Amino acid sequence: MGVLGARGKVGQAICAGVEAAADLELVAQVDKDDALDAFTAAGAEVVVDFTHPDVVMPNLKWLVENGFHAVVGTTGFDAERLEQVKGWLAAKPEVGVLIAPNFAIGAVLSMRFAEQAARFFDSVEVIELHHPNKADAPSGTAFRTAGLIAAAREKAGVGRSPDATSQELEGARGADVDGVRVHSVRLAGLVAHQEVLFGTQGETLTIRHDSLDRTSFVPGVLLGVRKTPLRPGLTVGIDPLLDL
Amino acid sequence: MGVLGARGKVGQAICAGVEAAADLELVAQVDKDDALDAFTAAGAEVVVDFTHPDVVMPNLKWLVENGFHAVVGTTGFDAERLEQVKGWLAAKPEVGVLIAPNFAIGAVLSMRFAEQAARFFDSVEVIELHHPNKADAPSGTAFRTAGLIAAAREKAGVGRSPDATSQELEGARGADVDGVRVHSVRLAGLVAHQEVLFGTQGETLTIRHDSLDRTSFVPGVLLGVRKTPLRPGLTVGIDPLLDL
Amino acid sequence: MGVLGARGKVGQAICAGVEAAADLELVAQVDKDDALDAFTAAGAEVVVDFTHPDVVMPNLKWLVENGFHAVVGTTGFDAERLEQVKGWLAAKPEVGVLIAPNFAIGAVLSMRFAEQAARFFDSVEVIELHHPNKADAPSGTAFRTAGLIAAAREKAGVGRSPDATSQELEGARGADVDGVRVHSVRLAGLVAHQEVLFGTQGETLTIRHDSLDRTSFVPGVLLGVRKTPLRPGLTVGIDPLLDL
């Protein structure tokens, strides 16, 4: 397999991950200024792309047209871009492309489990905890998690979490995301963490995800490299690869 | 619906739970010395049985033969007893019976999630924490959880959790249950708690279940009351009712 | 020792605690309608009072005048009442009276530790978690904890916790108590819990207190019974008894 964007921080972590995996072989590392046909020369089957929204579209077009499966972590894919990718794939039905906004398996699983558990508990709240340099509160992941929980509860006809608060100091009860309370902690020393708390009579269930360093996407990328050749066409998000 | 064993601690908690549920009506409370046909007189559809292994079999036979759906939390059901129940049900194909060893939804979900997550992480360990009067270590739930995790990992071809320990004070690394390390904490003030910790490069996922009082079975029993009439035949464990 | 208010829920728990303690003997249980001189007849040395603000003052006056040490958990003591008690004690300099708003040793220690740790960390936030029937958010304990932390940081010249949030969904970052962010979670199944999180470069320190049932005051009351006879005069709060 090959890596596009191999000399960036993320690319380097992926290259190190591939080297450490017994079943994968890294045959080509390409970065800007390098020619894409290095992948052809090296006989790569799958190419990982962590580059930049400005360059990812021509790269990806070339990869698909030349028959490479692609695992893409570059951001910036909106509906229009996804349609374009589908167009290219229509002409190459044997090629698989995976485009995912989040490769951290633990993060994806915790969202999935939260969604599954949502309708069985009277109460649910989300606490996300990050380093103090983060600009947005709540985090995008917490927003998405709360949205999934809210949708699952609505579908099952479960009402809002009970709450008798009648006297609140402004902000104490957190933000309201589709009816789910979300609390954002900002603390020096932390990286990226999230807890989903469910409660019902006499018991609670907590699903906690901790990102402790910035290489937590590597196992998900390797999973993508292994599974994408088996999934022709476009796959969005790593969830379908988990076979849950 | 009706309750058999209605004056025991568990039975009282169930009766209170039913009274609090808007969609269920408690029409008959029966305990030893009371006649079972109180259920007939009251027009019950479903009967909950939390009695004693010594009396549950004739009770259950009567309930099935008289066309009541049954939700059974009484313990002591081995393979032989389950076969007997199936026999009674063969003659009453429209009746549903649910027999479950654990009605705490949070406990059941956390086992299920642990099983699903097991193959995606390099490492997994279990910590269970209980009050200090508990006789066995690890707890039965921790044993079962570790077994499910080990089986899921074996099926997926995942090896043992990495461990470079070369110098161990006896017992520090916990008990080995099918290759999964299990740690048992006993602490005054606790009730029944369990954490399953998964880890891979740069991230961890923790699934924690806390039983804070002894009525945590009530929501699962109510779920059984609602769903069992829709499931003719024998159901063992509440997992199938969760539609995960 | 004796108990005043012995037939209330709290009083019963205290009586049970004393019975279980090898070094203490319960000689008199008094409730409304009983005469106070039962304590004299029984030869009590210390009397515990968990009664009602309406009756505690005459009770306590009688106890002091008759030479009993007193451990008081009844609420409603303002500055004026405390002055009155001091007046009675002036005439009985050998008598000790302990009046405390919170007898849970873990709660008191966690506040103390939070106060001590406050000036060593860049960041601090408080999360308190309670059952959903609670009317006020944040809890009184969280308010007091945040206040103690803020005062300790100000005294040491430590500034506010760093926070780059520029885009906040209203309430996400919690309530501001003297510059310390406090988050209030309300969840079915919970009792009363609090976490104080401190963070600095590369490390965090968390002090967590869990009240799992409503008898957590008992060990603190017993400590009061043992120590108050050694502390003539008025003691407010159990902190001084902890000899930290």
Added chain:
Amino acid sequence: MGVLGARGKVGQAICAGVEAAADLELVAQVDKDDALDAFTAAGAEVVVDFTHPDVVMPNLKWLVENGFHAVVGTTGFDAERLEQVKGWLAAKPEVGVLIAPNFAIGAVLSMRFAEQAARFFDSVEVIELHHPNKADAPSGTAFRTAGLIAAAREKAGVGRSPDATSQELEGARGADVDGVRVHSVRLAGLVAHQEVLFGTQGETLTIRHDSLDRTSFVPGVLLGVRKTPLRPGLTVGIDPLLDL
């Protein structure tokens, strides 16, 4: 101030920390092959030494003799070495030297709090969690923490934690360190973490320390730089600097 061993990983982190501190100025960075009198030329007052046991003694001798205060994180100080340092300091009574095995303030505070809380709870256990490449179990810090707790309990006449375990799978209840149970978790993704759990009737207190990256010693070193000039003579460990 100056740094000795400035080009090592630790030294670089300290230099970065000093540069970021408004009240400290970094005037000299020295490593092997550089002459020590760079500190004199630069007018340093305090010198931080994170070098190697083989070279620290002559370095430190030179620093004391030339009137520099020293903050030393280099390991390998036994009783004999400490006596030698005291000898040098006898001739330079105005000089302060701090030698500490652990500069992580959170770790030191959590040990201190654990020691203070130890005698107030019926039960105590320690869980330490580390990356799976660690050779020893329990960790040195957990050993030391358990020892401090055990000593505090013995001094206060508190017996062992209650434990009714009669049926144990070998290792489940952890290692026994001076009568305190210690559990060692090894998990990919983790760095270095420790929880001390205390429990008594109806409540628990948990003191948790998380090291999330390897620069958590920096704030403690800066504290040493600020405080050591005010403490002539030898100080061992940062505890005395915390003024608890």
